[in-house]
Amino acid sequence: MIRQEKMTVVAQAEIATNIFELTLQGELVQDMTPGQFVHVKVSDSFEPLLRRPISIADVDKEKNEFTMIYRAEGRGSQVLATNREGQLVDVLGPIGNGFPVEAVEPGQTALLVGGGIGVPPLHELSKQLNAHGVKTIHVLGFQTADVAFYDEQFASLGETFYATVDGSKGIKGFVTTVFDEVKPEFDVFYSCGPLPMLRALEQYYPDKEGYLSFEERMGCGIGACFACVCKTTDAVEKDYVKVCSDGPVFPKGVVAL
Numbered sequence: 663m664i665r666q667e668k669m670t671v672v673a674q675a676e677i678a679t680n681i682f683e684l685t686l687q688g689e690l691v692q693d694m695t696p697g698q699f700v701h702v703k704v705s706d707s708f709e710p711l712l713r714r715p716i717s718i719a720d721v722d723k724e725k726n727e728f729t730m731i732y733r734a735e736g737r738g739s740q741v742l743a744t745n746r747e748g749q750l751v752d753v754l755g756p757i758g759n760g761f762p763v764e765a766v767e768p769g770q771t772a773l774l775v776g777g778g779i780g781v782p783p784l785h786e787l788s789k790q791l792n793a794h795g796v797k798t799i800h801v802l803g804f805q806t807a808d809v810a811f812y813d814e815q816f817a818s819l820g821e822t823f824y825a826t827v828d829g830s831k832g833i834k835g836f837v838t839t840v841f842d843e844v845k846p847e848f849d850v851f852y853s854c855g856p857l858p859m860l861r862a863l864e865q866y867y868p869d870k871e872g873y874l875s876f877e878e879r880m881g882c883g884i885g886a887c888f889a890c891v892c893k894t895t896d897a898v899e900k901d902y903v904k905v906c907s908d909g910p911v912f913p914k915g916v917v918a919l
């Protein structure tokens with residue numbers, strides 16, 4: 663159930679260039695599943711008015727804490743980056759349908775493919791898949807090495823390959839360059855990142871079962887404003903879906919890419 667809560671800042675740190683890790687504590691954490699997101703009000707004033715959607719990157723239900731990782735680029739996220747330990751942050755969530763962990767059987771292998779600020783939700787997903795007895799392979803794409811994060815966390819969960827546009831970390835190129843070179847063997851793929859990456863992934867593995875998470879622009883975040891609608895393919899009955907309430911995760915082949 664989606665609820666609103668003033669959550670307490672446990673820690674905030676810059677973990678890569680302009681990339682922040684923010685840990686919050688509160689009751690909402692008990693309902694969180696991987697691939698869901700929260701809608702964050704970045705300041706108490708009317709400016710900026712709209713909430714910002716951010717993925718759930720790590721969940722610790724025992725401590726009632728969750729972590730998000732975000733790029734402080736625009737107005738709202740820069741305000742969010744000024745929050746310090748002990749301050750309260752207004753959070754709406756958890757929102758949306760996350761990644762189906764049960765889509766892959768214990769003993770099978772999942773390929774997790776992330777690009778830039780699409781990488782954070784794959785961390786909690788990988789944790790849950792590993793707990794479910796699934797082997798995970800991670801292929802993570804970034805612009806450059808200085809904006810990459812969570813190296814150790816991903817390495818502790820499974821084999822991890824990197825692609826950067828300038829070759830400063832891992833293979834020079836895109837995640838598809840890694841597929842060409844490494845030829846990963848897997849049963850199901852899960853992905854979150856920019857649209858061209860999701861499109862390439864669908865085309866690359868047409869015969870594999872896969873799930874894609876979309877980071878569309880949003881308004882209300884709760885299905886009421888139509889800001890996040892995406893056209894669907896001919897394979898589905900509906901003409902469009904709302905990323906906030908129907909997604910953000912969809913099986914491959916649902917959203918027209």
Ligand SMILES: Cc1cc2nc3c(=O)[nH]c(=O)nc-3n(C[C@H](O)[C@H](O)[C@H](O)COP(=O)(O)OP(=O)(O)OC[C@H]3O[C@@H](n4cnc5c(N)ncnc54)[C@H](O)[C@@H]3O)c2cc1C
Nearest residue numbers: 712714715716717732733736737738739779877878879880
């Ligand atoms: C489901 C979902 C999960 C996301 N998870 C993450 C995450 O884990 N880490 C992260 O860094 N970013 C994530 N994003 C993208 C993030 O929401 C935007 O980068 C952020 O809202 C931009 O806000 P700003 O204040 O920096 O920019 P501004 O330019 O000030 O934002 C202006 C308006 O545009 C919207 N907007 C701008 N860019 C985007 C975008 N790419 N996607 C959605 N709305 C946008 C903002 O919500 C705001 O209403 C996610 C987006 C969605 C939809």
Ligand code: FES
Nearest residue numbers: 881883887888906
């Ligand atoms: S953001 Fe308002 S309907 Fe999705």
